[in-house]
Amino acid sequence: MKAVNVFEKDQVEQLESSLQAALKPVSLRREFAAQLRRRLDEEFRPVVTYPKKHTFQLILLATASVLSSLFLAVNGLRMVLSFLAAFGFWREMRKHSNHKRLASLRPAI
Structure with a gap:
């Protein structure tokens, strides 16, 4: 300066x-x-300039931030979907086991 x-x-x-x-x-x-x-x-007039390497580092940091946010969002979605699938599977198995139990309790004619 x-x-x-x-x-x-x-x-x-x-x-x-x-x-x-x-x-x-x-x-x-x-x-x-x-x-x-x-x-x-x-x-x-105050002159503020960033050296090119700092600009490149800022771009890399922003890219990494966006990618990590995307990664977290995708993993969160996977977790929610797997929970819903497990809940659905548990519900179906429960229904199935109840039917079997009721069938076994019915008197044989």
Whole structure:
């Protein structure tokens, strides 16, 4: 990051107003003020950039997060389906065993 001369806001405004007063033609004054504003914006704007390797790591992290969430969702669905299948199987076996029991209790004619 380059070194920047740090002005107080009051000093910048005072400098800008004194330079505007010094320049007589309005067009030159506006142009100079616009240039000064651009320079100040460029110098004092915080620049945040991520190196490419960090961007790549962020993409990998996001991909891993999505895949793990998908994996958990699929496993949860499998667990629910296996529970429903086991419950259905248990219910059918219970019905079947009750029928057998009732048939064995019926007197033979």
